[in-house]
Amino acid sequence: MTQALIFDMDGTLFQTDKILEVSLDDAFERLRSQNQWEAETPIEKYREIMGVPLPKVWETLLPDHSLEERERTDAFFLERLIQNIRTGKGGLYPHVQDVFGHLKENGFSIYIASNGLIEYLNAIVDYYRLDQWVTETFSIQHIKSLNKSDLVRHIVDQYGMTSGAVVGDRLSDIHAAKDNGLNSVGCRFDFAREEELAQADVIIEDLLELKTLFPAKKQGIK
CATH class of the missing domain: 3.40.50.1000 (HAD superfamily/HAD-like)
Structure with missing residues (x-):
């Protein structure tokens, strides 16, 4: 048994809360620097959907962006999360x-x-x-x-x-x-x-x- x-x-x-906001803000700051995002980082929206697979996260947070851009944002976000984990910020x-x-x-x-x-x-x-x-x-x-x-x-x-x-x-x-x-x-x-x-x-x-x-x-x- x-x-x-x-x-x-x-x-x-x-x-996750300890590294989520800073990592997500990094991802959206990248989008801002490329003139692909103007508003504040949608941290509260992410909190609402926390727990769903990341592809669905980006569908929700970036509904007007291309699949390719969502994938690039996802990859950058993942890099920032892992870096924050490895430096003990979580x-x-x-x-x-x-x-x-x-x-x-x-x-x-x-x-x-x-x-x-x-x-x-x-x-x-x-x-x-x-x-x-x-x-x-x-x-x-x-x-x-x-x-x-x-x-x-x-x-x-x-x-x-x-x-x-x-x-x-x-x-x-x-x-x-x-x-x-x-x-x-x-x-x-x-x-x-x-x-x-x-x-x-x-x-x-x-x-x-x-x-x-x-x-x-x-x-x-x-």
Whole structure:
């Protein structure tokens, strides 16, 4: 029997907020310098759609720009995010290592399933040495549909998961859990929305609560 926890990355494990605004502003400053953008950086609009795959982000933020320009902006934005990660400007949410250590010591397998791109996720995992606890990190790039439920299904099938939970802050995480017969743990963190969290099986305010929800005897959610 394989019991595991699948974690979202942005807004769940990684405090994306710490590098998001400066990286996004860099991307739009580039557009301004090329006379392709005049308004302020749409940071609030990005917050509203946080958690969707990046191609959909640029469709929303740059609806009047060409696909080629969206791709160039995406590539530049990714470069800035990774640079900010590698220089320590980001940060994990409190107690990530503590909780991961507890889960690992008590026989739980840990995975990451994110709408973030592979290079971005690898930068976070490498910088914070998460691979000492995490079995494998999966990007939405691994799934043609760009659907979080399909990504979680891929993990479930590959590792023969029979029980466990998806831990995340947005509706896509909650749906991914339910669509795959897993429990959903909603994180009331920076990007969470109350109407989405209402659909989760359990809501937590701090990752430390996972130590109670998933104790040593693997009793699961109480």
